[in-house]
Amino acid sequence: MSGRGVFPSEAHWRSLALFNVFRLLAAMALFFSISWRVWLTRSGDSYDAFIALALTDVTLSVLFAIGIHQRRPAFQLQLSVQAVTDIAFLVVLMHLLGGIKSGLGILLLPYLAAAGLISRGRMTLFHAAVASLALLGEQVVQLWLGQAGTDEFFVPALLCTACFAVAWLAHRLAGFASESEALAHARGVDLENLGQLNARILQDVSDGVIVVDAHGQLRQFNAQAQRLIDAPLVAGQALGALPVLAKALKIWRADPAAPTPLLQLEGAYKTLRPRFVPLGPDPQGSVLVYLEDMDRLRREAQQLKLAALGRLTANLAHEIRNPLGAISHAGQLLREEAGDNLLMQKLTRIIGDNSRRLERMVKDVLELNRRDRVDMRPIMLEPWLTAFVDEFSQSEQIRTPIVVVCPDKAEIRFDPGHLHQVLWNLLRNGWRYCSKRPDSLIVSVASNDGRWQLNVDNDGPPVARDALTQLFEPFFTTESKGTGLGLYIAREICAANAARLEYVSQPAEAGVRFRIVFGMNDGQETP
Template sequence: MGFVHSITNFKQHHRTTASEAHWQSLAAFNIFRLLTVIALLVGGLVFSSRMAHPVLLSIAAGYSLLAIAFAIGIARRRPGFDQQLTLHVAADVIFIVTLIALLGGLKSGVGLLLLPYLAAAGLIAQGRMTLFHAALATIALLGEETYRAYRSPEVDYNFTTLALLCVAFFAVAWVAHRLARYAQESQKLAEQRRVDLAKLDRLNQRILQDVSDGVLVIDGKYRIRQFNQQAERLTGCHPTHDVRLDALLPGLEAALLAWHEDPSLPPPLLTAPGTHKLLRPRFVALSPGFAGSALIYLEDMDRLRREAQQIKLAALGRLTANLAHEIRNPLGAISHAAQLLAEESRDPLIDKLTRIIGENTQRLDRMVKDVLELNRRDRLQMRPIRLGEWLGQFLDEFSQVEGISAAIVLDCPPEAEIHFDAGHLHQVLWNLARNGWRYCSKNDGSLVFTVRAQGRHWRLDVCNDGPPVPAEAQAQLFEPFFTTDARGTGLGLYIAREICQANNAQIEYVSPPQGGACFRLTFGLHDGQKTR
């Protein structure tokens, strides 16, 4: 079993090492063989009449035909690479040794031709079997010279030249083996570096795309070499190598030149013509001086303001939550004391005062509840919601709780589906429905819920036939503690907006062309995306 396993490993190693480059090298070696034969024939016929011997011409012709047969075997990749290489070297050794025998021995100088053949075979085989090829050439040459000495004992042979040539065979084989090993190690190192560079490039691309800012990589001639999707989204333009920086973002090139003159200058704020976003560029040199490439970060000022506002709101939420808990205890005591006074008193003035106390404590209690709900807006449990079925159940519950007998209109496609926290959606729509019912004419169809597709998103319009919101109040409609009702807390719409933003949605007020008031919810929006 161990022997079979070794043979299997050898075959697998042979298949992996005999790559296309090996076969191409073997084909080049075969072309070199043909060119050598042609050069020998031409040179011999021109400078020596001995090459015109019919036997030599026949051997050269046969050797050329054998090279053509080798080319067919290389093209078909059969037999295997090692077998073909050994067969080629053996044919070369036999051919050259035959030439040596026919041309008078080593003094003809033809034996030196074996050296480039052995070197080329060693490099092609990448160090494998090089010593075997050298040994094969040595045995053939020793056999030829021994036979010559046996046939002509009267001639005084000098075996020093033969020994030196055989030593040269092994020296060339060893050098070829070392060079092949060095080339093999260099190839492995280069392949590893290629893999490392490919991984590093993928990592750089991933980091570049995951950066929240827009990124542009430019050269010294202000040509864009690389960019991320965020830069394309912020500028509203697809950067290319031919686009100048000012065409992409007006004033960017001038800001880059100013930074080059004085890096300490604060960068100006620029407006992207495609998206109308306010952007702040930040420059980083990628090489010493300004001759090399530079890195430009485009920061979305709207996003930075939103993040700053969210931080402030989070701190305000924690503060108000603590205050709400502290206010609730004395507020409950005041309400309870007012109820006791109302039960014991028979004075109308005291009854009026206790009633005022009760109404204001209830108002403060609602405000405390709204503040606590605002602090819980980040606890999301988003899930798919089929709007048609969900809104039908919601309107039935709302009509029963509020004691509404008039019909509330619902127009929703059956395929409408959103991702939202069900509890948050219930809270937002209850607030909108209660406000809408409060200001409408309270007839059938006075309150309408309409769902429509808007691009890839769904939108829900909650409209009523009451008076529209005054134009001067629309800008402050979603601000905290702003209300046009003396009994309201001014936190309902503000909390609705915060809840919608937490659920990747948007709420806005629109003025219907037929009159009345309408609040629109657009679902499934990403951060920074707006509707028109």
């Protein structure tokens, strides 16, 4: 017997309560069906005894109900007392109605079976022994009163045998029930653990996961799908709210073997690759949709390529720097010797411009290998940004005021040197493309979901749609003189400081916005 037999569960007590209700209803049914017979065939004393017996059994049933409700006394004791009470009630009733010949002895069997099943096999044979002794005792009393002969013990013996047979059967069934209960409990624990594991995997998987039923309604989705789609998702929502995905699903259901096109989300400017998996044999039924972020895959592929080329570029940059310095120095000497020769001046100017361009490119390449040297410190953004904007305006010789909007309590953790480098790049790009009027370049800080966000806005033209997927890739630039490493290095520096640099799509008239979201790993920056 398991520990649940020693310490009965709620199921045991509920079974005992139902058994008590059954015995109460059975006693009342016997009382109403037999009372008329007793009243007609027995004396007044017998009828009074029958009434007293019925009332006693009803009263005991009420007392048993109170004990079951209070869980006192112990479960096994209450069950045994109820079983013995039922046996005594039926045997006394048999005695009042003529003994074994009344046929009421057969009613002992369902009581013994119910008691045995409730006790899960414990005390079952004891109850059968008590019932057998009571039956034999009743027959002896009938023999002593002269109402039965010595040859009439065959029927009581059969009843006693039936009591033990029912008790043994109840014992076996109780064993099977206990094993089934233990197996069901173990399977329930396994299913619960499996459900928790599946939910954890569903939430932590890098792809977006959506379950769509046959009627085109969302049934389940993970947080990654919500982030990739960048739109509110609600269970039971019609897939028509996501027309691009609904169209792709319709095409797939028409021909599951056809190649699935990439999804271009309008609002989020993201490219997703859907993969549809039917949850049954019919593709028209429920479908599991995987959404892969193609931008993330491109970034991961780019990271692998850069990791392989990292050491090579660093060594090449060091090797290039020495002859580049010699070229720059020679160009300066040639300029001094050029005098009034316009051709020589033009050629030396070309040498100087390209030397500085190569120097800047070498510097950017070397920065790729220094982004992991992070010294994160607490920074109060309001005074830091004010000092930084003043320095930037003086260095870049900007006379137009740059607007700074920042709460006094805004505090982040970031490497000050890295933050200086990132913002310098963003402001320089913003100033290059803006209209250079007052309020055309704005730096603002706000809180969202417990994280501080820094926005750099300018009123210049938005980034071309076909360039968005390559905006943060290394060596991608729209300028003939650019290195294409500025935004890439800025994003890598932000990632090393537990932040995220992103381009925020806006209407054309709203200009361009780059955003830094701080505290993406630890969430310490809470306003």
